Amino acid sequence: MRRIPLLPEIALAAVLIVLPFLLPHVGGSLDMAQRVLDWGILGLGFDLLFGWTGLLSFGQAAFYGTGGFVAAWLLVNNVLGSVWVALALGTIAAGLFGIVVGWLAVRRIGIYFAMITLAFGQMAYFLENSPLSAYTGGENGLPGVPVPRLGWGASAIALSPGLPLYGVLAAFFFVGFLLARRITRSPFGVILRAIKENTPRAAMLGHAVPRYKLAAFVIAALYAGLAGGLLGVLQSYMPPDAFALDTSGQLVVQTVIGGVGTLIGPMLGAALWLWLRDNLQSIPGIGALWKLILGLIFIGLVIALRRGIAGEIRHRWRHRPIGADTVQPGPAAVAAAPGLPLFAPLVRAAPAVPALEARALSKRYGGLRAVEDVSFAIRPNSIHAVIGPNGAGKSTLFKMLLDEVHPTTGDVHLFGRRVTGLGPCRAAQLGIGKSNQLNTLFPDLTPRESLRIAALARRRGAFRLDLMRRADGIAAVERQVAATLAVVELEARAEVPAHSLAYGEKRRLEIGMALATGPTVLLLDEPLAGMSPTERTATRSLIRTIGRDRTLVIIEHDMDAVFELAERVTVLYDGRLLADGTPEQIQQSQAVQDAYLGGMRERHEPARG
C-alpha cells in the first residue's frame, strides 16, 4: 500500500487548527475541544499500553489524578510559580507511581493485570478523599489553579482561557501524538506489538517481556500525569473525580469506540462521548434518559464498527482499490541478495566442549514422568536428531533445553554454562534458538516484521529503551531480515500478514524466526510436520544449509530425513533415553528396533509371505 509521508501528522495539524472554529457550528464549544484534547493526551498513553502492548488497565485514573493533584497542589500553595514546571513535576510523580504499580502488575496477565490496576485506582481514590484530603481538598478538590504564562518576568503573557489555552492543549496533544507515533515505529514499539501478538514467542526470541511491559506502563502513566495536570489548568480547578473509577472506565470505552491501536482513536471517542453527552442533555424533556440513549448509541457503534472509528477509517484507507499492492519497505530495507551472510553464531564453537549438554534431566507432571533421567551431549557444529514415538518426551525435553519448562531435576549447559533457571529470554540471548512443533507466529505481522523482531533481539539485547529511532532503519538488522527471507524462501510473501500464509510458508517462517536471532544452537521441533513432499525436500535442504555453521538439534518423525541429515541420534522411549549414537548404530540397535523402529516397520510394512 502506498504511504503518503507524514499524512497523519498533516491531517492532525489541520484538524487541530480548524476544530475551535468548526465546533461551535456543530453543537460543540471551545471548552469541549479542550476537554477532548485532554482526554486525547490521556488516551495516547493508554493506547500505547492497551492498543500496542495488549495490557488493559482499569487504573489510569490513579496516574491522571496523581499528575493533576501534584501539579495543582504545587501551584495553589505557591510552592512553584511556573505552571510548566508544576506540570512537569506532576507528570514525573505519575511516572514514579506508574513504576510502583507497574512493577506489581505487569507480571500478571489478562484479568489479573486488569484487577491489580483497578485495585490501585480505587486505592488512589480513597487516599485522595480521606488520608490525603488536607492536601487534595478531599471532595472539594483544589480550586485556584493558575493558567500558564509564556515568556519571563513582567513581559510574560498569560495563556488565558479561550483560544490561547486551547493552543496549549493542542500543542501538547500534537507533540504527544508525534512522540507516541515515533515510539510505535521504534524497535521498542514493534516489540510491544510482538508482545501483544504472542507474548511467549517474544520471550523465546530473547526479548525481556516484563521490562517492556513495565516501560509501556510507565509511559502511559506519564501521559496520564500530564493530562491530569492540564485538566486542573484548563478548569482552574482540580476536581476529585479525576481519581474516580468512572475516569478509567470512560477512557476504556472512548478508546474502544474511537479505535484501539490507532493513537488518535481515544481522542475521537472522547469527542463523540462529550458531544453526545452535551447535546443529548440539551434536548428538552429528556431528563436522565440521556444516559440510556448514550449507552444504546455506544452499543450500536461497538457492533457496527468493530475496529472503532479511526480503526475503520484506517482499514478502509489501507484497503482502498488503487491497483497493485505497493508496500514500501523501510529506509534501510535491503533487497535479499543471494549469499547474504546470516548473523554469525553468538558463540564460536570450541570443539572440546559440548555445544549443549543435558545432565540427568527429568520432568514430572504430577505422577506422570514425561522425561526421566536423560543425559546427552551435542557436539558443536553438528546436526543431532532426537527421535522417539509419540509421547516419548521429546518436546518436553526441548522445552527444558530452552528453559521454557523448568526441569524437576537435572540441568542444561550451553558451552559449559548452566542455562537452567535463566528462563527462555536469557537462554535465547545466550544463543539458543527454537522453532516449535506447532507454529507460534505473530499472526498480524508480516514475515518481514516478524523476522525483524527476531533479528532485533540479537542486535539490541534483551531490553533497550530506543524510543526515537526507526525499527526498519537499522542496516544490520535489515540485512539479516533479507538474508533470512531468502534462506526460508519467503521473499515473495514478505509483506503478507502471517495469518494468511499457506501452511508450509508458516512452517518456514517459524524456522526463520528462530534462525534470524543468529543462534549458536538451533532447536527445530518437527520442522517437516504437515508439509507436502515438495516442501519436505525444500526444508531438508534448508536444514542442511542452516546446519553448515551452527549446531542443530531436530526432533523429527521422518526417519529418512533423520538418517540423511543427522550425525548423531538420541532415542527417547517412554521418557527415558533408549539409545544415543550414529545413525548406523541406531539403525542396527536391537533395542531401538524392538521399541521403536520395529514397531513402525510392523505398521508400515506388513509381513511378507
Ligand SMILES: Nc1ncnc2c1ncn2[C@@H]1O[C@H](COP(=O)(O)OP(=O)(O)OP(=O)(O)O)[C@@H](O)[C@H]1O
Ligand atoms: N504440560 C503438561 N502437563 C501434563 N502432561 C504433559 C504436559 N506436557 C507434556 N505432557 C505429557 O508428557 C508426555 C510427553 O509429552 P511430549 O509432548 O514431550 O512427547 P513427544 O515425544 O514430544 O510427543 P509427540 O511426538 O507426539 O509430540 C506425554 O504423556 C504428555 O501427555
